Amino acid sequence: MNYAKIQEAFPQTTEYKKKSQLPEMWRRLKKNKTAMLGLAIIVIILLAAIFADLIVPYSLAVEQNPSARLKGPSSEHWFGTDAYGRDIFARIIHGARFSLLTGIAAVVVGFILGGVLGAAAGYYGGIADSVIMRILDTIMCIPFLVLALAIVAALGTGLVNVLLALMLSSVPTYARIVRSAILTVVDQDFIEAARACGTPNSVIIFKHVMPNAIGPIIVQTTMSVGMMIKDAAAMSFLGMGIQPPSPEWGAMLSEGKSYMMYAAHIVVIPGLAIAVTALALNLMGDGLRDVLDPRLKD
Amino acid sequence: MSKYIIKRLLIMIPTLMLITMIVFGIMCLTPSSPGRVILGEKADQAAVDELNQRLGVNDPFLIRYFNYLKGILKGDLGNSYRSNRPVRDDILLRLPNTLILTTAAIGLALLIGIPIGVLSAVKQYSVYDMLGTTFAMFMASVPTFWLSLMAIVLFSLKLKWLPSNGLDSFRHFILPTVTLALGAAASLVRLTRTTMLETIRQDYIRTAYSKGQSPGIIIFRHALNNALLPVITSAGMQFGGIMGSAVVLEQVFAINGIGTMITEAIRMKDIPQAMGCSLVLSFLFMVIMLAVDLLYAFIDPRVKARYVKG
Numbered sequence: 001m002n003y004a005k006i007q008e009a010f011p012q013t014t015e016y017k018k019k020s021q022l023p024e025m026w027r028r029l030k031k032n033k034t035a036m037l038g039l040a041i042i043v044i045i046l047l048a049a050i051f052a053d054l055i056v057p058y059s060l061a062v063e064q065n066p067s068a069r070l071k072g073p074s075s076e077h078w079f080g081t082d083a084y085g086r087d088i089f090a091r092i093i094h095g096a097r098f099s100l101l102t103g104i105a106a107v108v109v110g111f112i113l114g115g116v117l118g119a120a121a122g123y124y125g126g127i128a129d130s131v132i133m134r135i136l137d138t139i140m141c142i143p144f145l146v147l148a149l150a151i152v153a154a155l156g157t158g159l160v161n162v163l164l165a166l167m168l169s170s171v172p173t174y175a176r177i178v179r180s181a182i183l184t185v186v187d188q189d190f191i192e193a194a195r196a197c198g199t200p201n202s203v204i205i206f207k208h209v210m211p212n213a214i215g216p217i218i219v220q221t222t223m224s225v226g227m228m229i230k231d232a233a234a235m236s237f238l239g240m241g242i243q244p245p246s247p248e249w250g251a252m253l254s255e256g257k258s259y260m261m262y263a264a265h266i267v268v269i270p271g272l273a274i275a276v277t278a279l280a281l282n283l284m285g286d287g288l289r290d291v292l293d294p295r296l297k298d
Numbered sequence: 299m300s301k302y303i304i305k306r307l308l309i310m311i312p313t314l315m316l317i318t319m320i321v322f323g324i325m326c327l328t329p330s331s332p333g334r335v336i337l338g339e340k341a342d343q344a345a346v347d348e349l350n351q352r353l354g355v356n357d358p359f360l361i362r363y364f365n366y367l368k369g370i371l372k373g374d375l376g377n378s379y380r381s382n383r384p385v386r387d388d389i390l391l392r393l394p395n396t397l398i399l400t401t402a403a404i405g406l407a408l409l410i411g412i413p414i415g416v417l418s419a420v421k422q423y424s425v426y427d428m429l430g431t432t433f434a435m436f437m438a439s440v441p442t443f444w445l446s447l448m449a450i451v452l453f454s455l456k457l458k459w460l461p462s463n464g465l466d467s468f469r470h471f472i473l474p475t476v477t478l479a480l481g482a483a484a485s486l487v488r489l490t491r492t493t494m495l496e497t498i499r500q501d502y503i504r505t506a507y508s509k510g511q512s513p514g515i516i517i518f519r520h521a522l523n524n525a526l527l528p529v530i531t532s533a534g535m536q537f538g539g540i541m542g543s544a545v546v547l548e549q550v551f552a553i554n555g556i557g558t559m560i561t562e563a564i565r566m567k568d569i570p571q572a573m574g575c576s577l578v579l580s581f582l583f584m585v586i587m588l589a590v591d592l593l594y595a596f597i598d599p600r601v602k603a604r605y606v607k608g
Binding site for chain 1: 313324325327438439441443448450451455538539542545546563569572573579584587
């Protein structure tokens with residue numbers, strides 16, 4: 001909408017200023033202590049992942065040191081060493097990159113694809129809606145890990161194929177969210193008015209309809225990243241994901257399980273890293289859900 | 299009601315066909331040749347090509363798919379590339395272990411999740427509520443396979459109370475079942491709490507209290523029935539997640555189930571076995587969802603009336 005042209009046509013109307021709701025949302029989010037704790041943890045993990053090379057050299061995470069095998073936590077190795085003498089703290093810090101990258105990339109791509117499909121299904125309706133939702137519902141009938149393993153069986157192990165599997169599993173969820181949001185507004189007068197003005201369908205969908213779905217999408221995205229990190233770790237644990245010697249948290253658990261009788265720290269610490277990351281994202285997601293729920297605004 | 303059941307069973311057929319097409323389509327993407335997998339890396343290329351031709355690998359996708367579908371309709375899921383045994387026989391041998399594990403886990407999850415959720419809702423903002431929601435949040439964040447490793451370290455290696463692998467006796471079931479159940483219980487706690495909070499604020503509950511009815515009867519006879527409907531749907535959906543987690547847990551606890559079968563099949567590129575396992579697990583999930591829908595009708599007479607009306 002061109003507000004300048006509206007003002008020019010109707011100068012007697014009061015000046016319209018679009019007010020941002022972000023300051024109010026931030027104020028309400030700050031009141032939620034658990035959400036802020038989750039946000040703080042995520043920020044710390046993100047910074048650790050971004051500045052991993054400055055915190056600890058990558059060589060410590062991948063180079064083997066047989067003389068320092070299976071050592072417990074100490075001043076020299078804060079989280080101890082693994083079966084190959086590699087520093088676990090270094091592997092955790094550098095592994096944060098793989099985990100966060102996997103989680104965020106899978107969710108973003110899943111959202112884009114799912115959003116487009118859901119928007120098309122909801123806006124155009126009819127056969128398009130039936131065909132798209134039938135296919136996506138069928139994908140949801142296949143348990144995620146089974147689908148992911150089938151993809152890895154076909155295409156091979158590695159980061160890209162893990163991302164493909166994770167992304168495919170998140171597409172139906174986002175498609176449903178976007179489709180629901182579109183169905184709530186698609187028959188409303190302002191949409192009909194926009195069509196009557198000759199607004200292209202794509203503009204109607206992305207400018208007028210999608211903002212209705214932003215709240216549920218943000219909440220789903222935050223919580224999905226945690227789920228994707230856990231699922232990627234599960235695939236690496238099975239040997240189907242990111243391969244050693246890359247310091248991925250799930251792969252660390254897989255390598256360490258043979259030694260947990262002698263050195264439990266090898267499996268305790270990577271698992272705690274996954275759990276703390278997922279917990280922080282869940283806490284933040286819960287807080288965002290409360291903030292974005294209009295019923296709780298006052 | 300029987301018409302509705304028949305209608306749902308008929309609707310399952312095209313969905314199953316679509317699942318077979320998706321799984322078959324994914325497996326067709328594999329670059330490796332079955333002939334090479336069966337005869338080995340050192341086999342002569344001519345022999346490999348001849349075997350591939352015999353297996354129909356070079357046929358068009360639709361011809362291969364329809365041949366596979368024909369086999370499924372006759373109960374034939376193909377032969378394993380490695381052992382040449384029918385995939386169906388291997389699945390039937392291992393399926394009971396996975397079924398017992400996942401069914402026991404979902405049952406335990408309901409037994410744990412529903413009471414904690416009800417208590418959290420009824421005693422909202424109390425210490426019970428805080429403990430319940432903390433438990434749910436923690437269990438929802440912890441990876442199930444890591445929880446099972448920790449359980450093995452504590453109960454098998456340190457305390458030596460429970461065995462860490464196999465399924466030979468009831469004691470062998472405890473650790474895998476409990477670790478599978480705790481993850482599913484987390485979401486059931488949160489959902490039960492939410493639905494109970496909505497239900498106990500309804501007018502008819504206030505009326506029951508004002509009539510002097512005891513809180514126990516109000517909660518468990520009036521409120522819980524209505525609050526349980528979304529929880530049952532969620533439990534059905536959780537079954538899919540539990541089946542996926544069982545695939546991983548069978549590796550941790552060395553259980554001879556469908557999970558170990560599918561991971562071995564993928565490692566050895568045994569496509570018929572991987573496909574057979576994927577289809578069976580997906581089919582089981584669909585049957586569970588149908589059972590959940592029908593259970594709805596028994597719990598809620600309004601839903602039954604809707605089903606009967608069609």
